[in-house]
Amino acid sequence: MRTRTINVDYLARVEGEGALRIDIKGGRLDDVKFRIFEPPRFFEAFLRGRNYTEAPDITARICGICPVAYLMGAVHAMEMIGGVTVPTPIRNLRRLLYCGEWIESHILHMAMLHAPDFLKYPDAIAMAQDHPDEVKMALKLKKIGNDVMKLLGGREIHPINVRVGGFYRVPTRREMRAMMDDLKWALDASIKMVKFVTSLPFLEFEQDYEFVCLKHPDEYPLNEGRLVSNNGMDVPISEYDAVLIEKHVPHSTALHTYVNGGGTCHVGPLARYSINYDQLTPLAKEAAKDAGLGETCRNPFQSIIVRGVETVFACEEAIRLVEEYEEPDRPFVQMEPRAGTGYGCTEAPRGICYHRYTIDDAGLIQDAKIVSPTAVNQKVIEKDLWHYVEPNLDRPDDELQWECEQAIRNYDPCISCSAHFLKLEVNRS
């Protein structure tokens, strides 16, 4: 029997170390494994015995691409334990910080990691030779996202200004207003980016997903909301462990997630967009309409457009938050530790990022659980690959490999986060 193996030992243009192996035996697809081999770093273990105040800065080091997701998950969980509610200006500053991370991370992925797949370039630098204006525009847009993070967080990678209860220092109205011209340019540029990515060639590939994301009654979700799905899930985030369960499999250092009593789920931009379309800002809705998107999107290859739409949203939202900003009286609310368990679940650019901590009366962490969005998406990525490869078995290995890698990058996998993630092998026999 003839065996074909398609093997990608080290996936490029993803954050971290992952691999893919596809086995084809006698003309039939035998197995697909999306492998995470990022070395384990044991965050949940060494968080035990640390002070509750240290969790934001320590967990930020899980990921250099989306540290805000970890900072926010940790502060919300600790504040739940302490019974702390932050005043509106601080809540809005957190939302603005997250908008900065969404802009930076979405544009990095769209322009530098994902668009080259569609246009058959090895990287954004080669793409820049034929599309210099788009690449330069993307770099400037990304920089503005980083500038928002720099003002509110001190720096874009591992911000230092976030603490339980709020911030160490809040910006002045003047510092905030100084960003306005850039944000207005960014809004305009993000609409152009949506047009650019809409012009890319897309494969027909509609899938039936169980989308899971946050939903909030008043706003497109970032920091807060209930955990919902298009399949009837609707629970407070404190019920996360009851509805989403993890399994340890031999081929990955990242745990796999399943819906309790169900199958795989899909988190990230497609889920957020399809469940929260109504709450997008006006220009974001218009950009989606101009791009030809309906109110739901089930083609993962079009996630690049949805990221663009969310970038438009993030710019519009950032402008609103800057305009309405009033300096709070104090930069943070003081919290007194008490024994208890708290939960944080926020929308990282790649999807929901879950934290659970138990602390004692002295504020020391007794137990910690953290689930990254890429870990949750591993199983649905394998399923997508299976559905994509099966009808395309007669295609040559190099084309299959290119499109499989593209299918993985649909999820903007952040492998560093999920090890607790890619190499392509295709075996044909």
Next chain:
Amino acid sequence: MQPKVKPKLAVWKFASCDGCQLSLLDCEDELLDVVGAVELAYFPEATKSVVDGPYDVSLVEGSITTPHDAERIHQIRRESKVLVTIGACATSGGIQALRNFANVESFTRIVYAAPQYIDTLKKSTPIGDHVRVDFELRGCPINQYQLLEVINAFLNGRKPNIPTYSVCVECKRRGLSCVMVSQGTPCLGPVTQAGCDALCPSYNRGCYACFGPKESANVPSLSQWWRSSLDVRREDLVRSLRTFNSGATDFERESIRHAN
């Protein structure tokens, strides 16, 4: 005339968060100039093209935590004319070096339901414990302008101009008032290498030592000051020394002295 051959730059990853290599992609204003001057010969986070070694400059991110990685770093050293380690993981073992003070088997059991699938070393160690390193660039994360300076220096055959003095010097240069003296906030700035431009003090926060110990740091003296003048509890002092550079000799030694 023959076209000039561009020097080859490679970026390698070990156990890390990807933040330090992202610093290169975060040089939005300089990135296109950098790739005009060097060939990105190996940089999987940014490109799928791979050019064979040897490489003129290798940037290495992350710490050694698996038997396979302990082998892989030797291969990279053999293929690299200049090897520069970037960030706290590569220069001191990183946050994951907290395992060095504990039992890694118990750590594995806490995180993974099936510990037998996990292949890991007892300690997280810096690259310099395994191979000769030409330059160590500190920070958690590194400073992107320092990274550009280091690449520029090695491409031009000169020594990188990276200060080894303390965060205090940057604080004074910015005209910030001392958070320890004026607010009684514990700060690791006096024993921490500069590089962040005194970021935390500029946000009313004590330095937490992202850049590791400065040259000839007097950590015992600072510990004594924290304990006696700022009433910092022993266990809080130990935790402060055991964050992102807990494996750096000066911090490790001092934290052990107070932990026991």
